[in-house]
Amino acid sequence: MSVCGAARCCWIQSRSAVRRILQQNRTVCSHTNGSAESIRKKLQAFSGGSIDLQKQQDSGIAVLTVNNPARMNAFSGSMMLELEQRVCELETWTEGKAVIVQGAAGTFCSGSDLNAVRAIANPHDGMKMCEFMQNTLTRLLRLPLISVALVEGRALGGGAELTTACDFRLMMSDGVIQFVHKYMGLVPGWGGAARLVRIVGSQTALKLLSGAKKVDPDFGKQIGLVDEVLHCSSSEENALAHAEQWLTQFIKGPAPVIQAVKKVVVSGRELPLGEALQTERSVFGTRVNVALTGPWELPAAHTVMAAGRRDKLRDLPPVEQSSSERSGSPSPGDTLPWNLPKHQRVKRSKSASGDVLDPAERAVIRIAGLLSYLLIRSRTRSFFSPADG
Numbered sequence: 001m002s003v004c005g006a007a008r009c010c011w012i013q014s015r016s017a018v019r020r021i022l023q024q025n026r027t028v029c030s031h032t033n034g035s036a037e038s039i040r041k042k043l044q045a046f047s048g049g050s051i052d053l054q055k056q057q058d059s060g061i062a063v064l065t066v067n068n069p070a071r072m073n074a075f076s077g078s079m080m081l082e083l084e085q086r087v088c089e090l091e092t093w094t095e096g097k098a099v100i101v102q103g104a105a106g107t108f109c110s111g112s113d114l115n116a117v118r119a120i121a122n123p124h125d126g127m128k129m130c131e132f133m134q135n136t137l138t139r140l141l142r143l144p145l146i147s148v149a150l151v152e153g154r155a156l157g158g159g160a161e162l163t164t165a166c167d168f169r170l171m172m173s174d175g176v177i178q179f180v181h182k183y184m185g186l187v188p189g190w191g192g193a194a195r196l197v198r199i200v201g202s203q204t205a206l207k208l209l210s211g212a213k214k215v216d217p218d219f220g221k222q223i224g225l226v227d228e229v230l231h232c233s234s235s236e237e238n239a240l241a242h243a244e245q246w247l248t249q250f251i252k253g254p255a256p257v258i259q260a261v262k263k264v265v266v267s268g269r270e271l272p273l274g275e276a277l278q279t280e281r282s283v284f285g286t287r288v289n290v291a292l293t294g295p296w297e298l299p300a301a302h303t304v305m306a307a308g309r310r311d312k313l314r315d316l317p318p319v320e321q322s323s324s325e326r327s328g329s330p331s332p333g334d335t336l337p338w339n340l341p342k343h344q345r346v347k348r349s350k351s352a353s354g355d356v357l358d359p360a361e362r363a364v365i366r367i368a369g370l371l372s373y374l375l376i377r378s379r380t381r382s383f384f385s386p387a388d389g
């Protein structure tokens with residue numbers, strides 16, 4: 001097989017791995033939601049507003065808009081269902097790099113539609129609604145896209161929780177994030193508390209929740225909840241243009257690279273170290289051939305290096321498919337616990353408590369390292385031989 005062939009094969013394998021992950025992710029969600037079919041019906045009964053999705057193919061940026069201006073963009077039941085559909089669409093957007101979550105008409109989101117909340121105000125339905133939204137927002141946060149909440153106006157209650165389901169929060173100068181749940185005798189139920197603790201730490205999270213503190217841009221930056229304050233006029237397009245501009249520093253380059261970066265960060269955040277490292281080297285494995293052969297837009301020094309390696313790679317013997325690939329060993333993301341059957345999760349976490357690599361893996365890595373060193377040394381010598389000038 002040629003290097004190009006191997007790279008293509010690697011790319012196809014990594015794409016099918018991603019597809020598998022997404023299917024498994026959906027299965028996990030439909031399992032947990034299996035008994036929740038009745039809550040879907042109840043949510044559907046509270047209609048109004050929409051969740052709009054616009055995918056810009058050229059920039060790779062999608063814009064997800066919470067759209068219910070008559071109720072300050074509160075989430076009706078049907079909007080909760082629609083959000084799940086939109087996240088599903090984003091999970092399969094192979095050309096995507098980023099998603100901006102915003103509210104319509106100059107404000108972010110005022111949480112759950114209180115009319116819907118009142119109608120399902122019993123412990124069973126309340127918990128089912130929370131389970132449904134937790135699943136959707138977890139999937140939003142795990143998207144292989146860089147996500148940004150663009151907070152213009154107010155993000156209250158569930159709206160504040162929604163901002164924590166994004167990788168970054170950008171705030172307009174009039175923006176406010178406030179976990180107002182306490183005023184209703186509630187706590188966040190959409191996973192917002194758990195995510196907030198991971199963003200700002202438990203001390204600050206406790207202050208924000210118990211004091212229902214208003215987070216304005218300055219305070220937000222100070223506690224690390226807000227990544228950047230956008231000083232621009234409040235017209236929606238303007239804010240969006242600024243957010244897109246801010247994003248460009250992170251999304252230069254091909255979509256698969258951005259997606260791979262997000263994937264290793266998600267596994268680093270959510271998995272025990274041993275499993276995160278395993279995912280990281282699997283993702284590295286699927287990228288390495290493509291990275292060495294791909295015509296990327298790199299800074300000048302890296303372009304020269306990649307070009308040099310490309311020339312050298314043309315002369316290398318064909319790359320054989322490894323036995324581990326033939327035997328269908330884990331692909332990137334397969335090691336994430338939510339993609340494993342329950343019994344394997346238990347086994348894995350036990351084995352992960354000891355060494356990161358088992359002795360056989362260490363031996364293979366040592367031999368591979370030695371062989372690579374010898375190969376690179378012999379090739380570097382011929383590459384820099386006086387005959388080459």
Ligand SMILES: CC[C@@H](C(=O)O)C(=O)SCCNC(=O)CCNC(=O)[C@H](O)C(C)(C)COP(=O)(O)OP(=O)(O)OC[C@H]1O[C@@H](n2cnc3c(N)ncnc32)[C@H](O)[C@@H]1OP(=O)(O)O
Pocket residue numbers: 070071072074110111112113114115117154156157158159161180181186187188189190
């Ligand atoms: C499960 C609980 C939790 C969660 O899911 O995690 C929640 O999210 S519960 C909801 C938490 N949110 C709130 O408590 C916000 C309630 N709203 C307000 O405090 C104010 O409306 C506002 C957002 C501060 C805006 O105030 P103002 O600018 O003065 O406008 P109005 O008050 O006149 O609002 C306009 C219009 O919008 C309706 N509205 C606003 N928020 C909601 C909401 N969450 N649910 C339903 N309807 C909402 C408000 O009733 C007004 O409607 P009209 O009276 O018909 O004009």
